[in-house]
Amino acid sequence: MNRYSRFLSTLYVLTSGLLAWTAVLQYRYGPLWAGLLFTAAGLVPTVAVVRESVIGDQERALAELAAGPRRPGERVADAIVHAEFGAACCERWWTSLGTDHDAACAHRAPRSSAA
Ligand SMILES: [Zn+2]
Numbered sequence: 001m002n003r004y005s006r007f008l009s010t011l012y013v014l015t016s017g018l019l020a021w022t023a024v025l026q027y028r029y030g031p032l033w034a035g036l037l038f039t040a041a042g043l044v045p046t047v048a049v050v051r052e053s054v055i056g057d058q059e060r061a062l063a064e065l066a067a068g069p070r071r072p073g074e075r076v077a078d079a080i081v082h083a084e085f086g087a088a089c090c091e092r093w094w095t096s097l098g099t100d101h102d103a104a105c106a107h108r109a110p111r112s113s114a115a
Contacts, residue, residue: 001056009052012045019045 001009019042026035065083066076074082088094090102101108 001053002059005052005056009049012048012052016042016045016049 019038023035023038023042026038062080065080068079068083070076070079089098089107090105092100092102093105093107
């Protein structure tokens with residue numbers, strides 16, 4: 001997580017805390033619907049913090065990939081695409097939208113004879 005992500009996460013947590021405090025005030029002194037609304041609104045920045053964390057993980061994985069070995073003349077984007085294709089399963093997995101595997105694929109689960 002870089003410093004901008006940390007700054008955004010801090011803002012999100014602060015916003016979530018203020019919305020939670022507003023929800024408490026609405027539950028005590030305001031209408032119930034307003035308390036429920038601020039409770040739901042307070043969860044949204046929490047989701048944003050999780051999203052920032054996921055983006056940080058993806059950036060870290062890309063940085064590791066970019067720092068890794070590449071073929072001569074291969075650009076970073078090419079290395080990323082090559083690694084993504086390499087991480088994918090077999091050809092049948094691609095064409096069956098991830099529902100089936102080639103007979104020789106290591107990820108193929110044995111079919112049950114009970115069906
Ligand atoms: Zn497969």
